[in-house]
Amino acid sequence: MNAVTVSDVSKIYTQGDVKVMALNKVSLKVDAGEFVAIAGPSGSGKTTLLNLIGGLDSPDTGHISVNGKAFEKMSSGDLAELRLTQIGFVFQSYNLIPVFTAEENVEYILQLQGVGKKERKQRARAMLDDVGLEGKYDRKPSQLSGGQQQRVAVARSLVSNPTIILADEPTANLDSVNGESLLQTMREMNEKHNVTFIFSTHDAMVMEASKRLITMKDGAIAGDQVK
């Protein structure tokens, strides 16, 4: 079974009076355990594609399914449930909940899943340790550096044991040292937990590190290369 199936998906945005074809009949299959980078200039449809795979937005035409579940039959509550249990997100601008500490940000996901308090704390801390944030549990996002915030975000996306992580330009706001070490962490997770990673990027280093590189242009897939 494919982790992600995208078939004939189109998405049109209207900006003022102008219609923009963000995705034009895109089809894509990703297997479980893949480590995929989607590259392409800005406006080529990378983010839109990720949003659609995550069920954050719905396509105008075409079908998407994740782990065999077709989105078109699911309500917004079902989609939220799916994201909670099977999909993790990492965003370009971290997007942590500002009033929560690092630990609470990670723990919140587990609470949404209904995990007991004790186990929640244990798992959240273990995950933060895994991404290299030992001892920074009680810091609020504003007290962490960009790289550290992004690690919290990765920890948050991984803690719920998802099968798929969607990352939208995760290294774009990081310097090269931080970016590389984040990428390192992500690869470890991919290998250790067999989690599927799909991320958009225009960072050459990230493309280099990926195992499969999909190139997009003008809302369509221009190249798909498995290394």
Next chain:
Amino acid sequence: MNDLKLAWRNIWRHTRRSILTMMAIGFASLLLVFMLSFQFGSYESMIDASVKLSTGHLQVQAAGYNEKPEMRKVVPNPGVVMDILSRTPGIEAFTARSQTFVLASSEDRTRGIMVMGVNPETEKGVLSIATLIREGEYLSPRAPNTVIIGTLLARRLKIGVGRELTILGQSRNGSIAATVVTVGGIFKTGIDEVDRSTVQMLLSDFDALFAMDGAVHAIVATARELLQVGEVKKALQNDPGLKDLAVLDWVDLSPGLKQSIQLDLVSGIIMYLILIIVVAFSIMNTFLMAVFERTREFGVMMAIGTTPRRLVKVMLMESMFMTGMGLLFGMLAGAALTQYFAQVGIPMGGAADLMAQYGISGRIFPRLSWATLLIGPAMIGVVTFLTALVPALRIPGLKPADAMKAV
């Protein structure tokens, strides 16, 4: 637990704004607690005054006497009625009374007045005229043929304590009743109508003078609690011993009183609703901004798997925390303010004279009760909840992808 924490911490992201919002809610609930206590306090003193000065809580009369008081409509056996009253639970005290219209003449003046026969022993427990004597003494069984009269009447008859008064009227059987009595005391209720036209004498004198044959016009009773009156009235009405008589409560005896209280209450409530609506709009912006400026955050939270329902819940928790603190503050401050004025009273200034005509003293003492403490804040709570609901219900309509694009 974390949802609560989230809601709580969100409030303090904008300390100034949240405090202003809580103050608006607190101010409104403070005001409502105080105003309602004030209103209920004044109603209580109005009812109290009317009950103590004229009607009592309950009266047993001949059927039809209240509508059209006539000399011949009597309670023939007051003893039987009093027996029943004394074994009815909830009755505190009772006394028998008779009254009729007569001509009263002093040396050089004649006036038409109402003469009342009362039993001074039992009267004291029910009605308060004994405490309102300004000059001379209250009635006493040891001093027959003595009366007490109102201050204004004394002035109009040009008469004082110790002087004689001739009374001329019609007895129960239609014959002429005439006697000379001595003025033993002068009372002042502050109600001009009463002070101008009432004379009280011993019930035994009244009985003899007007050939009442032991009958009286009314048995006036007070209940232990104002709120028990309805219950006691029902019990009396169902008593077979009273089936030919009318049992009336203070509402029947002074219908204007209850309606004027209702009118005041209704107009008060309209005013409070308007105030609450103004407050609602004035704080709606806070709730609205709380949703709008966090659109992006909501997008993220939905992306990581939070259901829209849950976000609405967190949002409402946040609003209700704020409301709750405002209400709590308002209730505490309102209760403190009310209790302070309940001790010292609120002077009514120039309006005191007018109020006196309805038996209300120059100071009104607000009265705090669970009802006055909770009704206002509860109304505010409901309206605020609805106010918070409007922006919060926008959340489920958000698409995570769009929401995350918001600034």
Next chain:
Amino acid sequence: MFTQLAWRNIWRNPRRTAIILTAIFIGVFSMIIFAAFSRGMADGMVDNAIDNLVGHIKVQHPDYRSDPDISHRLPDPNAITAELKSLLPTGAKITPRIRVEGVVANARETAGVEIVGIHPGMEMGVSFIGDAPMDGRLIEDGDKNGIVMGAALADRFQTEVGKKLVLTTQQADGETGSRAFRIRGIYRSEIEATEKAYVFISYTAAEQLMGEKNCATEIAVTLPKEYRNGRLAPLVQKCRDALEPYHVSVNGWKDLMPAISAYLAMFDAFLYIWFVVVFIAMGFGIVNTVLMAVYERMREFGLLKAIGMRPSWIVRMVLGESFFLLAAGCAAGTICGMAVTYYYGHAGIDLGAFAQGVKMWGMSRVIFPAIEIGDVVAANAVVVVLGLVVSIYPAVKAARFTPVETMRQN
């Protein structure tokens, strides 16, 4: 330029502006409605009281009010009436009355009443009896044995038009006198107490009953509308001075009914307190909204300062914006409030559901809300002035943002 900028700025967040405008609108609207309603209620109360044989000015023996006895009658009513005629503006109605306490009786019942001797033709538009709804008819001038009684009293006496009544009262010489009368009419009044309180006979019949010619106990004056309030006091003083030689007391209605005047004064005070209360309720919202608008534009203010705008200008700009908010909300509230009042001012609001309670306080059952310009001005002034005062806080905040601070913010 300046006003344009302020006006455009308040519409940068239309939803938020609309909400706070709604708060101001409802506040001002309710203030005006509330004021008009209470004025209408108070006016009704005063009119009822004045109608109830009080009038706008009354001339009496100085002791009559404390002891309403025939011995305290006016010395020379005709001369006083003539004097008043020369003093008062045209349109004023002057009528003498004889009022004494007495007893009315028929075969069944006896009751204490006030006997009022009137010139029926002169009571029209002066007191309620001149145009009260009536079974039968009002007595005529010179009617020697006609009487008019109230419906409630007639009901109690179980009597009707054409039947007989006996009046007993103390005569001018101190002796008790009685005369028989025939009922010509039975009047109805809005207030039951009135129906029980007064019986009316002609002035001539009253003279006969009292055994004394020309024994008026009062002369009542009803003034044209424009003299009833502000111009009343000087007029009363003028009459008082002119009637000095007669040793009589001359009073305006505010002195005749001190309780009602005091009540009206309390009403005024309460109304203004309420204005302030409603303002406070919206004041929090005004501060909050302006504060939000200011914080959102922190960068802009920092920038303006950086390019050399003086802090006082920033304060003026923010105050200008809140002035627009306040003015727009007030204008809308005032217009709607006045429109609604205008409608109900003609249609009236029926308080029938509380009829007994309304009577108890001497109010009219139907209330005609009345706009007083003073109230409208006060409501608007309270909101605009206090609104600007509370806006000083966010305005000063805005002026204090330093360029460095604002850069850090974003």
